[in-house]
Amino acid sequence: MKILIVGNMGYVGAVVVRELAVRHPSAILHGYDNAYFAHCLTGVEFVPERYLDQQFLGDVRNIPEGFFEGYTAVIQLAAISNDPMGDRFAAVTDRVNHQATLYIAQAAAKAGVENFVFASSCSIYGVALGAPRCEEDPVAPVTAYARSKIAAEDALASIDGDMVITSLRFATACGMSERLRLDLVLNDFVACALSQQHITVLSDGTPWRPLIDVVDMARAIDWAVQRKSENGGRILKVNTGSNERNHQVRDLATAVAQAIPGTTLSINTQAPADSRSYQVDFSLFATLAPDHQPKMTLQDSIIGLANGLKSMAFSDAQFRASRYMRLHVLQAHIASGYLSESLRWQIRHRGNPTTPAAATNVTSTPLTEVGP
16 A cells, blocks of 8 residues: 655644554555645654655645656645635635645546545634534535635546545544644633633633544545445545534533643633534444544543653743644745745745754655646
C-alpha cells in the first residue's frame, strides 16, 4: 500500500501520519504540504514527518497531474481550516478547499488511485435545530469554510470511474497533536484553564457541538483508505464521530473546569443564542466501520490536552494572539512578506522555518497552475 497524505503538516495531518505509520508499518507513506504551519511544533523534539518515506513541498493548487501515479490511496486534508480563516480569505478558501480538492481527485482517478479520502465537516449542517442530523438531511452552511466543504462533496460526486471516494464529515476536532491548534472549542477551554485558571463562555452555552479527537479522526481515515465500494457505495458521504460525543458548549466548559483543579467558570447566560448549533447522528458510520469507532472519551481528550500542554510548560494567557491560532500564523507570514494575500509563497528566505529545512526527505514538486 502506498498512501499520499495531502496537507500532512497540519494539526490533524501530524496525527494521521503517526497513526498510519504505526498501523501499517510496511506501507509507503508520502506527504505533500505547502508548510504554512511547519514551524508550529508543540511538545515534540522531532518533526512528525520522520514517519514518512518522503515529504513533498508544494501548493495544492499547483500539483502536476501525473504526480499521483502509483499511489493506492490519496488523503486530502489540505484546507483553509476554520471559520476565521475562511472569513478572512474567502476566495482562497473556495480555491483550496473546493476547487483544488476536485482537481486532485480527478487527477487521482485518472492515475488509477483506488481510494480517495476527503476530510469534510459536520459544520455544513450550520443552523440545525431539532433532531440530530443524518447524511440525507438538508445542509445549512453559514460560513465560507462550511460552504467550501459541501461544494467539494458535491463536486466529488460527479467523478466517474472505479475510484472509491469517501467524504468524512468530521465532528469538531479536539485533542493533542504535534502541531496543536488552540482555535478549537475544547482546546481553547483547556488552554484557558491552564493559563488563566478561568474559562469564560461568551455565548449562553446552549449550542450543540459534536466532537472527535484527532486520534479517532486518524482511525476513521485508516478505515476510509481501505474501504470497498460494497461497503457504503463507491461514493460515500458519512458523518464521522460518535453519538456519545454530542455536547452542549456549557457542558464542555464544565467538564474542563472539573478536570483541572482550581479552574473557575463563567457563562454569559444573557447572550443571544448562537445559531451555529447542531447535533449529528453518527449511526451510519457505526454500521459501516464497526472496527474503527472512536475510542477517546471527552475526559480522555481533556486529560490528553492538559498533559500535553503541561509538558510544554504552557502558561501563555495571551495564547489567542499566538501561533497556536492558525489565522495569526498566516497573517504573520503576510506581514513579513513571505505570503501574498492569495496565500502563495513569494519570498525564499534562508533560515525561515517554513522552507524545506523544516522537513525530512524533502522534494519540491514543479509548480504548474491547475484548475480554473
